[in-house]
Amino acid sequence: MAQGCCRFEWLQRRVDNHAVFATEVLLSTLALDGEPVLQASVRDITERKRLEDEVRQLAFYDPLTHMPNRRLFHDRLGQTLSRARRNQSRMALLVIDLDKFKPVNDDYGHEAGDWLLQAVARRIESCLRASDTAARVGGDEFLVLLPDVQKSQDALAVAEKIRAELEREFVTPSELQLHASSSIGIAIYPDDANTEQDLLRLGDRAMYRAKNLGGHLVEQCVLSSAAELGDDISNAGQSVLRLSWKEAFACGQPVIDDEHRELFRLGNVLLGKRVTRTQEPGQFEAAFDTLLTHVVQHFAHEESILAAHAYEHLAEHAQIHRSLVAQALELRQRSSEQDGVSVGDLVDFLVTDVVARHMLGEDRKFASLFEPVKRPHDRAA
Template sequence: MNPGSHSLRDVSKLLGLIAVYVVLARLKVLVFSDNTVLSFLWMANAVAFAVLLLEGYRYCLAVFVGALLGVYLSGMSFVSSMLISLCHTVGMAAGIWLVKRRFDPSLTRLSDYLKIVLGATAIGLLVATAVQMLQSAGMLTFSGVFGIRSFGQRWAGNAISLIIVTPLLLIWREPPREWAPPRKAFEAALILILSFGVGQVVFLDWLHDSLGQIARGYWMYLFITWAAVRLGAHGAVLVLAVTAIQAIIGAKNGTGFFSDDIARTHLSNYAFYIIILSVVGLALATYFKERKVAEAALRESEQRWQFALEGAGDGVWDWTIGTGEVLFSRRWREMLGYAEGEVGNGIEDWKKLVHPEDLAPALATIQAYCDGAIAEFVLEHRLRCRDGSWKWILSRGMIVGRGKDGRPSRMIGTHTDITERKQAELQISFMAFHDGLTGLPNRSLFFDRLSQAISQARRNKKHVALLFVDLDDFKPVNDRHGHDAGDIVLKVVAQRFLSLVRAMDTVARMGGDEFLVMLGGLDSPDEAVPVARKLIDCLSEPIQLPNEQDCKVGASIGISVYPENGTEMDRLLVGADAAMYQSKNSGGGKYTYAVNTPAVEVGVWLEIDDAHITGIDDIDEQHRQMVDLINQLNQSIRDKADEAVIRSLFEDLTALTRLHFDTENALMAKYCYPRRQEHNFEHGRLLADVPHFRIRLKKGGDLFVLQSVKDWWLHHIITDDLPLGDFIRQAQAGK
């Protein structure tokens, strides 16, 4: 479209607005010429306000010209007409300024309609105030239909006209497409006809003889509510407009609910009634419109979300908490192998699929999330597939609805198949604590179990036997047949050893051709002898190798017993190792008990000497304090002290360790130690194990905890603290 045609169209719109303004002003004169009270209605301003909201300030000139002509042609002097027109135009511009920002002329939001009310109120106040001031100054003289002298009537006349007519024009710019279906069209017609009929009864005295005593204005609130909820803003403004016309006609004719309102209040009651009715109707209409739009957007978002997630391979679930109904997506069923209809849509149906070991933790997690105890809902559990197998599922979800009491009413989420990941994690975990060749527990897992066995034996006054096994003639097998044959021998030996011990016992591989066997809960140290003999005898049979070859190995065994040979794991291991060498030096194929030592040992378990001195006073002093605490903890364990005492000493050691780490970190920062990050990383590793150590203490793994702490400290002092001390001393010397 070229600029010329655009300008011509604008001119035609300006002229059209002027014409409408003049016509409405003339109609006011013709309709209300005999009643100055009714003449307070100023419909022309309502039309102008709607146009300005749609087109902007450029139509203010048309408002001014239209008002000038309309008032002047109604019998006012030219000067008075100019002043009145100026008041109306300025009031309109101010109202637009208040309303226009972030305003949607379709009135789809409640806030948009409330802005109309605000603007109408402001315009009414501004116009009424300006006119009142001019009249008080003697600059205006009214007559005829403009002979209103009440400030309140001028304000109400402008405000009520804008509140009724402006929303009607804005909303009905577009027809209500949702009324198109026959059923909806019938309902709309029914509401409008019934509201019109009731309005005739209430305001124009239809059926007065039979209903006159009960006809009241509040009847119309039922219909404005019905129209707002079922028909939206289009229906609400129609009912409002018809009601306003019926009520004003009734007031003029002296009939119905407002029959005496002109004489008594100059239509003030009518004005407030219509304003309240309009606010109720439009507020309800916009509220339910917003709600429908939000629900539609939510449904669309959920559909996109479900499509995207299922496209990524995830199953989707939707749980209505109050009813217990759970909707599972097609992909969710496919993931578990179920067809449509084979799994019910209830929370109880889901519970039946959850692995028995996972159900209680799963329900606890759900409850914690709904109670707000945890911020995110993330759950790993197993679900039974159609073929009876189990799949690991990662469930993520969120609350999308709450009831009036604030409690969650609806959750949606996804299920992701993580079976392969869990299997990989289990494999990694197994490899971390088991020997890769034989599948037996490794040193770490063995000492963990030994620690628990010793703690149980201490409480139950039992014995624990540690058997250190070294294979005889294993090196010749490797030399003669190769390392592959040696691996076969180790696997066979491991299986034979496992077949000879109880389920509560442990067989572990220490490395090379060395094995450890732990026998727990013994009533006597002598109970280890039959097992040792079986371990030796089981190797008397040759071991078959590839290529129809075989070989034969033997076993030398050393035995140490808790508490006869020691109460600490490292002392028991040293004793068993020494006894094993005695067996081997005696020709092999034998077992030997460790040298008997007192059950209660005296002496310091952990010592540091000059080789552990860093030369930094703060560090060395804290090292000595920690060594003292570790030895106190060890002595308490040996003396079978109360568990509360042991836990208290452990917490003291933890607190001192944190203080020591803070001291070292401050020194590293002060002297710009280049390996500060690596050093603190080692600190973090130990602190990360503290919760694990606490659990071990509760389960009776105090010896394992103590041994782990001792090993870490001795290693850390040598590899990390001594270099730190050298660096700090050099930095201090350089100053």
């Protein structure tokens, strides 16, 4: 350093108790009796660093749970989404909302509610990898970011693990027993959405869908409108066969009809990915996994709804569901082992037999359960 000055920060260690503290070092040159001299000044900046950390904590972290707040989460979401686009990988967003938090505040006070939120935060974090991010973004709402998800079942498994953890009883230091289940929505890039806004919107919608089904559930997002389906289908590639949804297919039960529409959409995506399977085998496998996961989840929801309506043929219907899933899994195994089953046979079975024929055949048998009951004056004279 011929002339001028240099300023930098340095960690020092005390000789007496070996404590580490931050300092600011200023090096400057000057002339003393015509000779160049290097002068150094050292200043303890421990207090300044402490205040900077406090400001950063307030700006980016929730003061109650010490989790990242909404601002930091959105920053990480943007970074993770950009990396997923570059690497052509998948990522998942979980939206978590507690089902029974308000009664805790009402019955036991805000101190118990705050303790519960802190305990919930720790349990959520215990289910995640070091590379994942969990944030508290509202009163009893949490978001989880899962980068580098290999298949949709991986995100579903993490969500189910969190749901099970939050179902367990919470016991405060004063032996107060608290209970809080959760509703969790899942949205996956690029399967469900391509932007931060759409991932958050669809994940939020899936979470409310879980709440409307009674809570204590994990739901994957369901796209229902033609506008929302457009981009996903157009990106699927060109396919010889397309499934076309018609309102005449609706049975009148909103949850079942929404999931049937989603089955059609995912079936079309898989048909498109079959065309480009040689060039993009990973995307084909992802599309297959997504459709099969939705089929299994839909069958469970449908059986639950039919049970609530005392459907007399429920046992037979559930057995058909199990048989279809078992056949799909067997065909996939044989296809991977090249045991006389082509990829085309596998896709045709899943899309044609499981989605289209089952829905338009077996599922029509229970449609009368959801038809509005006509009153005498509604009938034609």
